[in-house]
Amino acid sequence: MKNTSLLGKMISHREWLLGAIIVLMLMGVGYIAPFFVTPGNLAEAFDDTSILIMLACAQMLVILTRCIDLSVASNIALTGMCVALFNVAYPDTPALVTLILSIGIGIVLGAFNGILVWLVGIPSIVVTLGTMSVYRGFVFLISGGEWVNAHEMTPQFLALPRATFLDLTVLSWIAIAVTLALFVFTRFTKTGLSIFAVGGNPKAAVYSGINVGKYQFITFCISGAVAGMCGYLWVSRYAVAYVEVAVAFELQVVAACVIGGISIAGGIGTIWGAALGAIFLGLIKNALPVIGISPFWQLAISGLVIVLAVIINSRSEKCGGRRILREAHQ
Amino acid sequence: MNRPVLELRNISKTFPGVKALDSVELQLYPGQVTALIGENGAGKSTLVKVLTGIYAPDGGEILIDDAPVTMQAATDAKRHGISAIHQEAVMFDELTVTENIFINNQNRNIFGLLDWKLMRKRAKTLLEYLDVNVDPNIPLRELSVAHKHLVSFAAALSVSSSIVIMDEPTASLSHHEIQELYRLVRRLRDEGKAILFISHKFDEIFEICDRYTVFRDGQFVGSGGIADVTQDDLVAMMVGRTVSQIYPKEQTTIGDTVMSVKGLSHPSEFADIDFDLRKGEILGFYGLVGAGRSEVMQALFGLTPTSSGSMELNGKPFKPRTPGDAVDQGLVYVPEDRQHQGAILTLPIFQNITLPQLGGLSRSGFIDMAREYDVAREYATRLQLKASSLSENVENLSGGNQQKVVIGKWLATNPNVIIVDEPTKGIDIGSKAAVHKFMGELVAQGLSVIMVSSELPEVMGMADRVIVMHEGRIAARFERDDMTAEAIVTAATGA
Incomplete structure (x- = not known):
């Protein structure tokens, strides 16, 4: 009954399959362009992927509850602009305070999505499609369409994500910490378990005394908090804040989740899957130019991989189906 | 105390x-x-x-x-x-x-x-x-x-x-x-x-x-x-x-074999399903939830592929690959889950009834609405559908009337064999009686009905013969005269 072949196991344990593919890709790229797999370059590629990893892990929680948060990229732009303007107005603010401020703004934006989903009962795709535009519009309103450039930002503001510790940037360390924290959250807290329950079987969740809407709200708050924090990290890493920051980035975030084996139907997924999905996309983005493949191929390859991932997802869901007949040897 | x-x-x-x-x-x-x-x-x-x-x-x-x-x-x-x-x-x-x-x-x-x-x-x-x-x-x-x-x-x-x-x-x-x-x-x-x-x-x-x-x-x-x-x-x-008051079983003359199924199997859901269905009979399928009855019915309707076995319908080999094939050859399936499988709740009654035969009601790609209405009106009358208008959406009807729409939709295709899966699940007593009465009329008109039901009184009250399934296999068969509640339940539980 159980699929014991190596391939079957790989398919049912998406993390291993993805991990193996990533290692194979690294070996392949390393063969053509050895400098790519030097520790320094890998650290750089990881730094470049950090924001995507964090957003994918947070998005996964939302998707687990059968929702989706399309407003994360606009949240990044709005929060990023807010903290950049704040930095211009109050240059003496320590970077850590700015970081906390960005998380706070992000939570508010996420909670707004969550309230519309929970208490007003609007489908999340509609809510976040709306707030995606609303938040992006606010960026224009508060900035007047102007850019905040590097020379207007204080050195402290710019330094935080770039500072290095043990050969990795602080941005990379934050991504690792967020991933670990969300792993503990999903595996070892009542809220985390309830999130799986809500998406796995909402009806059974109600019978178990779990308030479906409340947990959806919580995941939107988490997604908002992470997006807000990434807003500051993005603006300071690229040293510029403007209206079009991170445009369409939400699609990459959702793609990372799908590649990582998170079921769009809810209830199935792991933090490792989401993180590896993001790393996979980051690897494609960073490795393909190195081996001389056009950026347009990157888009096509990412797209193909997403379709492939969805096919594998639906296969593995079929494998685990209900069986009525007893096995012959019983 | x-x-x-x-x-x-x-x-x-x-x-x-x-x-x-x-x-x-x-x-x-x-x-x-x-x-x-x-x-x-x-x-x-x-x-x-x-x-x-x-x-x-x-x-x-x-x-x-x-x-x-x-x-x-x-x-x-x-x-x-x-x-x-x-x-x-x-x-x-x-x-x-x-x-x-x-x-x-x-x-x-x-x-x-x-x-x-x-x-x-x-x-x-x-x-x-x-x-x-x-x-x-x-x-x-x-x-x-x-x-x-x-x-x-x-x-x-x-x-x-x-x-x-x-x-x-x-x-x-x-x-x-x-x-x-x-x-x-x-x-x-x-x-x-x-x-x-x-x-x-x-x-x-x-x-x-x-x-x-x-x-x-x-x-x-x-x-x-x-x-x-x-x-x-x-x-x-x-x-x-x-019981005899609740179930208006009409005496019908049972004719020749209409459909025969031999050794039908599926890799994981059911195996060795053999039965004959005769003209004018109601064949009951009883079993516990998860015994594989619905899966067998879905295979008969071309929804679930089978691994082996053969079927004949009206003397011709019957191997439906899609529900469309099954409908063309005169077999229809009224599913258990009305809301998900049976009716399109957000469409009006008349469109639901004519959905399976839109091809026949169209002229060069355009639907003939007048004929669509005529067909819908005919079946709504036969089923005593209670609705303010045929343009009303199915979601506004009571459970019993929704079921009538789903049955009417398939009857309008003029089938020989109609499979009804849990026909009265979750509907009120009055509608139940109407559905049962209607099933009696169907067989009296020469149709053959396969009725999947988990309600023992319904099976015993309506069926001419009963097949009991347990864990994907046929556990027992009963004729109307020798079925007892105890024997049926014992077979269904595998005891």
């Missing part, structure tokens, strides 16, 4: 169009098993949902230890020491056994994090107490239906409760497992718990219950000690009428 630990007074609950509970009462006593008896639709499951905080009652009082309480959510029930084993599978297939057991009742370690080590240990102990041999670390979806059911028992027992509700706990258990369950119920009773045992199997009720309460059509009929009544008394209270 001691005082009741739980008492319901004048509890009512109304749904649009249906009074599910009408001023009912109930008392549960510590150390006693109380049977709640009633036909399907009598209000038993609604009562369980009221007791567990899923539904808020419209009126009446709930008293626990003589103090009035309110139940707003499932957590309230838990707080008042009520735990329930629900009839429907309200579990999480993707979570592990341990996670399912402790879904809302977790242990934490000193850091406030979930203590899976302790919970796995407790899960193991609970499963051992229940005598279930399953690994608490595997996902629930890998378990059989019976084992899933037992895991839900473990979940109910993981909470310390004084009141345990069991909603048809034996429905999916084998004979041996039922004996184990009885032992468990007695043990819980001897521990002083008040148990509400919902069942419509009389042998169970007389075997382990101390008291009974009977509901009929949402109303309280009577209660008392089980020792003071006979089975006939209970049946009289439950139905208030006899």
Whole structure:
């Protein structure tokens, strides 16, 4: 009954399959362009992927509850602009305070999505499609369409994500910490378990005394908090804040989740899957130019991989189906 | 007698169009098993949902230890020491056994994090107490239906409760497992718990219950000690009428074989299905939930591919690859789940009825609306559909009328064989009678009907022959004259 072949196991344990593919890709790229797999370059590629990893892990929680948060990229732009303007107005603010401020703004934006989903009962795709535009519009309103450039930002503001510790940037360390924290959250807290329950079987969740809407709200708050924090990290890493920051980035975030084996139907997924999905996309983005493949191929390859991932997802869901007949040897 | 630990007074609950509970009462006593008896639709499951905080009652009082309480959510029930084993599978297939057991009742370690080590240990102990041999670390979806059911028992027992509700706990258990369950119920009773045992199997009720309460059509009929009544008394209270009155079985002349199925098998869902269907007969398919009946029907309708076997319809080989093939050859399927499989709720009645034959009603790609209306009107009249207009959306109809639309939709294709899956599930008594009467008329007109049903009285009342399935295979066959309730149930449970 159980699929014991190596391939079957790989398919049912998406993390291993993805991990193996990533290692194979690294070996392949390393063969053509050895400098790519030097520790320094890998650290750089990881730094470049950090924001995507964090957003994918947070998005996964939302998707687990059968929702989706399309407003994360606009949240990044709005929060990023807010903290950049704040930095211009109050240059003496320590970077850590700015970081906390960005998380706070992000939570508010996420909670707004969550309230519309929970208490007003609007489908999340509609809510976040709306707030995606609303938040992006606010960026224009508060900035007047102007850019905040590097020379207007204080050195402290710019330094935080770039500072290095043990050969990795602080941005990379934050991504690792967020991933670990969300792993503990999903595996070892009542809220985390309830999130799986809500998406796995909402009806059974109600019978178990779990308030479906409340947990959806919580995941939107988490997604908002992470997006807000990434807003500051993005603006300071690229040293510029403007209206079009991170445009369409939400699609990459959702793609990372799908590649990582998170079921769009809810209830199935792991933090490792989401993180590896993001790393996979980051690897494609960073490795393909190195081996001389056009950026347009990157888009096509990412797209193909997403379709492939969805096919594998639906296969593995079929494998685990209900069986009525007893096995012959019983 | 001691005082009741739980008492319901004048509890009512109304749904649009249906009074599910009408001023009912109930008392549960510590150390006693109380049977709640009633036909399907009598209000038993609604009562369980009221007791567990899923539904808020419209009126009446709930008293626990003589103090009035309110139940707003499932957590309230838990707080008042009520735990329930629900009839429907309200579990999480993707979570592990341990996670399912402790879904809302977790242990934490000193850091406030979930203590899976302790919970796995407790899960193991609970499963051992229940005598279930399953690994608490595997996902629930890998378990059989019976084992899933037992895991839900473990979940109910993981909470310390004084009141345990069991909603048809034996429905999916084998004979041996039922004996184990009885032992468990007695043990819980001897521990002083008040148990509400919902069942419509009389042998169970007389075997382990101390008291009974009977509901009929949402109303309280009577209660008392089980020792003071006979089975006939209970049946009289439950139905208030006899079986032949409820089921208007018409005498029909049964003709030649219309369809024959030989050795039909599927890799995982069913095997070796053989049967013949004759003109003008109703062939009943009985079995427990999950016995594979619907899967067989879906294979006949071209929805599920088969691995081996052959079928003939009207003397010609029948191998439908899609439902369209099946409809073209004169076989239609009225599915169990109206809302998901049967009707398109957001479309009007007339479009639902004509959906399977739009090709025939179109001229060069454009639908002839006038003819569409004519066809719909004809079948709406034949089925006595109650609706303000044929342009009304199906979602606004009552359950019984929705079912009529779904049946009408398939009849309009002029089939020879019609498969109805749980034709009267979840519809009110009046509509049930109309659906049954209509099935009688269909066979009288020379159609052949395959009726899948989990309601024993319906099967026994309507079918000319009954095939009983158990775990994907045919367990027994009965002719109308030699079917007894006991024999059918025994075959279905694999005992």
